[in-house]
Amino acid sequence: MKYDQLIIEEKEFLIIEKLLNLNKIAESKTVKSHILKLQDELRNATKVVSEEEVPKDVVRLNSIVTVSSQDSAWEKTFKLVVPSDSNIAESKISLLMPMGTAVLGYAKGDAILWDFPGGLKELKVVNVMQTEKVTK
Numbered sequence: 644m645k646y647d648q649l650i651i652e653e654k655e656f657l658i659i660e661k662l663l664n665l666n667k668i669a670e671s672k673t674v675k676s677h678i679l680k681l682q683d684e685l686r687n688a689t690k691v692v693s694e695e696e697v698p699k700d701v702v703r704l705n706s707i708v709t710v711s712s713q714d715s716a717w718e719k720t721f722k723l724v725v726p727s728d729s730n731i732a733e734s735k736i737s738l739l740m741p742m743g744t745a746v747l748g749y750a751k752g753d754a755i756l757w758d759f760p761g762g763l764k765e766l767k768v769v770n771v772m773q774t775e776k777v778t779k
């Protein structure tokens with residue numbers, strides 16, 4: 644891990660905590676397990692920083708992220724968004740979906756081992772571009 648721990652901007656951290664608390668009642672076991680894993684990571688492996696301290700290559704809300712499988716068999720680019728903005732056809736992935744929870748707080752070049760619905764997979768963050776800020 645490039646920065647030794649996940650990095651989350653402080654205002655986004657509050658938004659994410661609220662979303663996670665609201666989604667504790669999710670019906671899907673997969674969604675529940677990813678929410679619990681993300682909550683655990685946020686509690687134990689996260690550095691919460693100010694807007695100015697967030698490195699440009701860290702995945703955050705509204706980042707455009709490119710990930711690949713560790714064997715480079717596939718690559719996917721998407722925008723990480725809040726659930727209400729999610730749209731698969733427009734490559735906007737919700738923070739609460741498996742791929743969204745997997746990449747949040749990681750940086751370009753990081754390898755991520757994550758338990759997806761199809762099993763344990765290792766991903767690599769190939770690129771991160773920042774768009775508009777979530778918080779003003």
